[in-house]
Amino acid sequence: MPRHTLRAFAAATLATAAASVLAPAGAQDPAAAVTLTWKSMPTTGTLAPRQETAFARCGEGKFCLVGGRAALPVGVLDIESKAWVAGATPPMPLHHFQATTGPDGCLWAAGAFTGPYPTETAVPSIYIYCAATDKWTKGPTIPRPRGGGGAAWAGGKLYLVSGNVGGHAEKSKVVPWVDSYDPVAKKWAQHADIPNPRDHFGVGVSQGRLVAAGGRDSGAPYPAFLNLTIKQVDVLDLKSMTWLNATEHMMPDLPTPRAASATAIVGTALVLAGGEGHGKAFATTELLNVATGRWVKYPDLAEARHGVGAVACGGAVYVTAGSGQIGAGKPRDTTEVLSLGPGVPAGCTAATGPGGGSVVPGNSTAPVASPSPTGSPDVATPTPRPAVTTIPAPTVPTTPLPTTATPSATPEASNEPACFPASALVLTPNGLVSLATLSTGDDVTVVLPGGTTATATVTGWSHRAAGGVHPFVGVYHSGAGSPLLLSAGHLVRVGTAGRLVPARSLAVGDRLTGASAGSPASPVTVTRVALGMPGVGLYHPHVSAGELVIGGVAVTEWTDALPLPLARAAVAVARAAATAGVRGDLLGGAAAAARGVWRASTWATSAGRLGSLRWGGLVAVDGVSL
Numbered sequence: 001m002p003r004h005t006l007r008a009f010a011a012a013t014l015a016t017a018a019a020s021v022l023a024p025a026g027a028q029d030p031a032a033a034v035t036l037t038w039k040s041m042p043t044t045g046t047l048a049p050r051q052e053t054a055f056a057r058c059g060e061g062k063f064c065l066v067g068g069r070a071a072l073p074v075g076v077l078d079i080e081s082k083a084w085v086a087g088a089t090p091p092m093p094l095h096h097f098q099a100t101t102g103p104d105g106c107l108w109a110a111g112a113f114t115g116p117y118p119t120e121t122a123v124p125s126i127y128i129y130c131a132a133t134d135k136w137t138k139g140p141t142i143p144r145p146r147g148g149g150g151a152a153w154a155g156g157k158l159y160l161v162s163g164n165v166g167g168h169a170e171k172s173k174v175v176p177w178v179d180s181y182d183p184v185a186k187k188w189a190q191h192a193d194i195p196n197p198r199d200h201f202g203v204g205v206s207q208g209r210l211v212a213a214g215g216r217d218s219g220a221p222y223p224a225f226l227n228l229t230i231k232q233v234d235v236l237d238l239k240s241m242t243w244l245n246a247t248e249h250m251m252p253d254l255p256t257p258r259a260a261s262a263t264a265i266v267g268t269a270l271v272l273a274g275g276e277g278h279g280k281a282f283a284t285t286e287l288l289n290v291a292t293g294r295w296v297k298y299p300d301l302a303e304a305r306h307g308v309g310a311v312a313c314g315g316a317v318y319v320t321a322g323s324g325q326i327g328a329g330k331p332r333d334t335t336e337v338l339s340l341g342p343g344v345p346a347g348c349t350a351a352t353g354p355g356g357g358s359v360v361p362g363n364s365t366a367p368v369a370s371p372s373p374t375g376s377p378d379v380a381t382p383t384p385r386p387a388v389t390t391i392p393a394p395t396v397p398t399t400p401l402p403t404t405a406t407p408s409a410t411p412e413a414s415n416e417p418a419c420f421p422a423s424a425l426v427l428t429p430n431g432l433v434s435l436a437t438l439s440t441g442d443d444v445t446v447v448l449p450g451g452t453t454a455t456a457t458v459t460g461w462s463h464r465a466a467g468g469v470h471p472f473v474g475v476y477h478s479g480a481g482s483p484l485l486l487s488a489g490h491l492v493r494v495g496t497a498g499r500l501v502p503a504r505s506l507a508v509g510d511r512l513t514g515a516s517a518g519s520p521a522s523p524v525t526v527t528r529v530a531l532g533m534p535g536v537g538l539y540h541p542h543v544s545a546g547e548l549v550i551g552g553v554a555v556t557e558w559t560d561a562l563p564l565p566l567a568r569a570a571v572a573v574a575r576a577a578a579t580a581g582v583r584g585d586l587l588g589g590a591a592a593a594a595r596g597v598w599r600a601s602t603w604a605t606s607a608g609r610l611g612s613l614r615w616g617g618l619v620a621v622d623g624v625s626l
Contacts, residue, residue, distance in 0.1 A: 037299045038285070041318070041335045045084030047075050049331035051323035054099030055262070055309030058107035059131035063311050065321055066109060066129065067095045069116065076131050077320070077335070079313070088134050090127060096120065096148040098202045098263065099309055100158065103183060106130035108139070110181075111160045113147030113167055117328070118222070120167030122147045126158075126181075143188050144177050150203030150212055150263075154238050157182050159210060161236075164199035164218055173219045174199050178236070191236075195243050198230045202263025202309075204270045206290040209244075210236040211251070211270050213288060216259035216277060226326060229257035229277045233288070250293040256284045262310035262319045267508030267529060269296075271317050273338070276306035276326045285338065289507040296495070296509060298338065305332050315339060315508070315527050419490050419559065420550055421535030422466055427549035429455055431517050435539045435550070436466060446547045447513055447554035449498065451521040456545035463540040473503040474533035477553065479514035479524035484551030485535050489560040492553070502560045504531060513554040521554065 050068030058064035058076070064087065065075035074087030090109070097112035109127045113120035126139035142160070149163025157180040166172025176193035194212060201215025212234040218225045235249035236242070258275030261282070265271070270288040274281070283300035301319070308322030316339040324330030422436035427445040438444070438458060446456045473490075474483035486492075488504040495511055506529050514524035541548065542557050549555070 038302050038336045038338045040302055041082065041337045043077065043082045043084055043335055046086070047084045047320070047333050047335075048072050048086075049333040050321050051328060051331045052095035052307040053309060053321045054094075054097050054107075054109065054112075055311055055318070055320060056099035056107050057101040057105070057311060057313070058129055059105055062131040063313075063318065064099070064107045064129060064131060065309075066090065066099055066107060067097070067112075069093055069095055074129055074131075075321075087131065088129070088136055090129070090136050091138070092123070094123065094127065096164075096200070096307075098149070098151045100151050100153055102128065102153070102158070103156065104128075104130070105132075108151075108158065110139075110142065110151050110158060111145075111147060111149045111163055113164075115167070118168035118170075120147060122163075122165060140181060140186065140188075142179070144175075144179060144190075146175055146177065148199035148201075148218065150201055150215075152203045152205045152210060154205040154210060156184065159203070159205075161203050161210070161212055162194045162197050162199065162201075162215075166219075168218055168222065168225070170221050171219075174217045191241055192243055194234050194236075195245075196230050196232045196234050198259075200259035201230070202261065202272075204263060204265035204290075205238070206265050206268050206270065208238050209249070209290060210238060211288065211290055212236075213254050213270060214258060214261045214263070214272055214275060223327075226259075226276065227278050229259055230254075231257040251288065251290075252293065252295060255286055255295050255297070256282065258282050258284070258306075260306040260308070262305075262308045262317075262322075264310035264312040264317055266312045266315070266317060269507050269509045271298075271310065271312065271509075273310060273317065273319055274301055274305045274308060274322065276323075279326065280304070281306050281323065281325050281330075287509045289505075289510065291505045291507050292501055294494075294499075296511070298509070302336055303332060303334060308332075419463075419487050419538075419540040419557075421470070421472060421485050422537030422539060423535065424485060424539070424550050425552075426541075427515055427517060427552075435541070436537060438541060444543060444548050445515065446543065446545045447515050447521045447549060448545075448547075451513065453515060453521055454545070456543045456547070458541050459544050460542045461540060462542065463538045465538045467537065469534050469536055470538055471532045472535045473506070474528075474530040475503060475506055475512075475526060475551075475553070476528035476530075477512060477514070477524040477526050479516070479522075480552040482551070483528075483530070483533070484553050484555075485533060486550070486555065487559060488531065491556050491558045491560060493556065500556065500558070514552050515549045515554055516552060524553065 050072055052069060053065055053067035055063065055065050061079050063077040063079055071089050071093050073089045076085050076087045092114045094109050094112040094114060097109055100108045102108040107129045112123045114123050115121050122145035124145045125141050128137045128139050146163035146165050150161040152159055160179045162174065162176055164172055164174050174197045176197040178191040178194055180189050180191065198215030199218050201212060203210055203212045215230045216225060217228040220228055231253040233251040233254060235244045235251055237244055258277045261272040261275035263272055268289055268291040270290055273285045274283060276282060281304040283304040285298040285300060287296045287298055289296065303324060305322030305324055308319055311318045316337050318335065318337050320335040322332045324332055420435055422434065424435040425432045426435050426438055429443055429445060440458050440460055442458045443455050444458060446454055448454055472485040473488050474485055476483045486503050488502065490503045491500040492503055492506065492512060493499065494501045506526055508526055508528060510526040511523045512526065513521050515521045546557050547554060548557065
């Protein structure tokens, strides 16, 4: 076929695909259906109001509230009965610290202040409280004592990050120190200083990274220091033990700079709730997806508060106590919970392991996304990763989750270009059908921009193999009890803007577009992500609209195996050839050819031979310019 004829066929095919989408079945604003909210959790017993507190797990099914400027007894919350009881009083007032849950399951208070405002002094030792024995124990001495810093466990070690020496006095100073304590070796180690020193903040560990967000510099005179908030996010790579610069970690600044927020980790999300600064106490809640470097705005707390800790458990975040106004005053005695799933979890009695106040163990080997390739700004391209691993994330209480098994597949299979297993359920105008029974020419339901639904046609397949066990990413969400299974590099639209993100980089709290038979599209929330879940078969359909609905979620037909312009060009060529009457595995062949061109061009570009090749504009596929 002449080049100009093939080019014309490709253009005509794309136009025909767009025109084949029928009239929409009904519109809905995707943001309108979001129902996530902080809810007041009714409790029994007495909780002494307090501020400048810490909150963490301290035993089987127990959350412990510690702190306050007075010597107050520990508040022990039984998460099943929702009852508060008073525990032992600490040896001295402890405040301005981030509580953690140690390997013994007890609460560790490290990096605390004691004494009155403004001349607080750093507590020189770690103190440990166990709910099972209701006893406080003096732990190891801290070589470089300070207060108001962050603390978290990773790799069996306790990390103390930054903080303040001198409290709120005029000559106090923020310090950049980073120290770790190994409870097995009983040794401390010093590490590289944090790039942006801060106090009144928390840290979290996910994706093999320690992340610090929020906080301020309290070394200036009052009230100026209340506004000296730190907007930059600092990221420590726990493998190399180096602090990454902004270009390396790709984490944007905190959208709402503030200090003294409640901080917790839920899966790959760092949660910041509440805080103070700039003339007020905040109710703001924001989540940082550590895997993709994206901030997500979540519903405000019911009550603004600061100087408070958080516990993540069972797919929810719990906060309690704190101060309701900037500085001090209005101590809170209420408990709030934000559920990231369809309802408030029943409990967290099975939670075990260290995690910086969170039920999620901190040291994850899950993947980290790297910057997008040139010409495909919407797509996050992954770095190499293990074939099978599970992202630590909360369980979904309403549905038992299967234990992730290692499939009988090669390590490379986790990055295979195929999209879905044979059992994946596809939404069609006639209801749900398994992907294995779908044929070219069949109609499927799609979701268009704005949330409208329509009908499109299956135009072909890149892969259609019924056999073999392969690893997939399992995406659990609030719209269904069973997970969506798809390839690690398959691109899913996230948020109202529809940003394309590979499945391996999705995180708890991400909002996807859900769709079901007879209902308009509406947002669903990711509640758990697991890598390496086994599935049978490899199926990659292509649809005239470029979109389809599988597992209750609107997904694209694209993966990150190729830059989007090249992938679209390959599919356009195959469709155009099919229209011209050429037979064979056109889509599979075109995709394979395009991958070959991409690999060759990548090699050649690195060698300086194809520096002028542009994937965002003119693309060459087998010598044909499109």
